Amino acid sequence: MHAEYAIIGGTGVYDPAMLQDAERHTIETPYGTAEVTLGTYAGKRVAFMPRHGYKHSVAPHKINYRANIRALKQLGVHTVLATAAVGSLKKELAPGDLVLVNDFLDMTKSRPHTFYEGAPEGVVHIDMTDAYCSRTRGHLAKVAASQNIKVVDGGVYVTTEGPRFETPAEIRLYAAWGGDVVGMTSVPEVILAKEAEMCYATVAMVTNYCTGISAHPLTHQEVVDTMKENVQKIRELFFHAIECDHGERTCACPHALAELGSL
Numbered sequence: 001m002h003a004e005y006a007i008i009g010g011t012g013v014y015d016p017a018m019l020q021d022a023e024r025h026t027i028e029t030p031y032g033t034a035e036v037t038l039g040t041y042a043g044k045r046v047a048f049m050p051r052h053g054y055k056h057s058v059a060p061h062k063i064n065y066r067a068n069i070r071a072l073k074q075l076g077v078h079t080v081l082a083t084a085a086v087g088s089l090k091k092e093l094a095p096g097d098l099v100l101v102n103d104f105l106d107m108t109k110s111r112p113h114t115f116y117e118g119a120p121e122g123v124v125h126i127d128m129t130d131a132y133c134s135r136t137r138g139h140l141a142k143v144a145a146s147q148n149i150k151v152v153d154g155g156v157y158v159t160t161e162g163p164r165f166e167t168p169a170e171i172r173l174y175a176a177w178g179g180d181v182v183g184m185t186s187v188p189e190v191i192l193a194k195e196a197e198m199c200y201a202t203v204a205m206v207t208n209y210c211t212g213i214s215a216h217p218l219t220h221q222e223v224v225d226t227m228k229e230n231v232q233k234i235r236e237l238f239f240h241a242i243e244c245d246h247g248e249r250t251c252a253c254p255h256a257l258a259e260l261g262s263l
């Protein structure tokens with residue numbers, strides 16, 4: 001079993017459409033098991049992983065992020081393209097817009113954030129200057145332009161603990177702090193991917209305006225419906241990006257653990 005690329009599907013992205021010879025596998029890791037579908041696209045081996053399970057049965061704070069990322073590492077994945085449904089903190093980011101996230105604020109509370117909890121693995125203080133791989137983001141931006149897919153290049157993803165939506169006061173705070181979009185899953189996924197020395201990028205889909213900005217109360221159905229209407233844009237973007245990637249990892253991601261020695 002082997003894959004070079006992974007697509008992590010968030011809310012509304014549960015099927016590995018476009019993969020040839022797709023086969024489901026359960027991967028055992030030291031942190032528990034992870035579900036993936038392995039297949040081929042344009043001659044490249046791709047792992048598809050539905051973050052919340054194939055039926056959206058795992059809440060954001062209960063996702064086994066370590067098992068998921070470790071499973072991808074064990075498969076040999078070097079590049080992860082993740083989707084995420086997010087609320088917008090700004091009028092100018094409207095439902096249906098895509099944002100290439102370039103930084104995060106972490107408001108999570110109960111999730112393991114590291115593979116390195118002390119002996120025997122050691123302790124790691126991973127650098128977050130370029131949390132979302134800027135080389136992969138640049139590649140996605142270029143591919144999006146070539147496909148006439150509009151993306152906003154750069155945005156700060158506020159990760160909340162969930163599973164509840166935010167209060168209006170929280171949303172005012174996150175906007176004042178410089179957040180652009182709000183979701184429940186990017187942290188710790190992005191951190192663990194960096195610890196695993198993988199290139200990781202997120203294309204966030206704005207599915208709604210956040211609480212207090214939106215004219216009506218939020219529902220999960222609104223998130224799912226907007227995602228469904230627009231998901232084809234993300235699929236096209238990711239599969240083209242995989243097809244056109246030549247795998248030269250000139251960024252710092254492959255050496256993120258240089259101080260410690262690799263996983």
Ligand code: HPA
Pocket residue numbers: 085086087088160165166182183184207208209210211218223
């Ligand atoms: N808040 C948090 N997570 C979300 C939202 C939101 O408004 N929309 C989609 N995921």
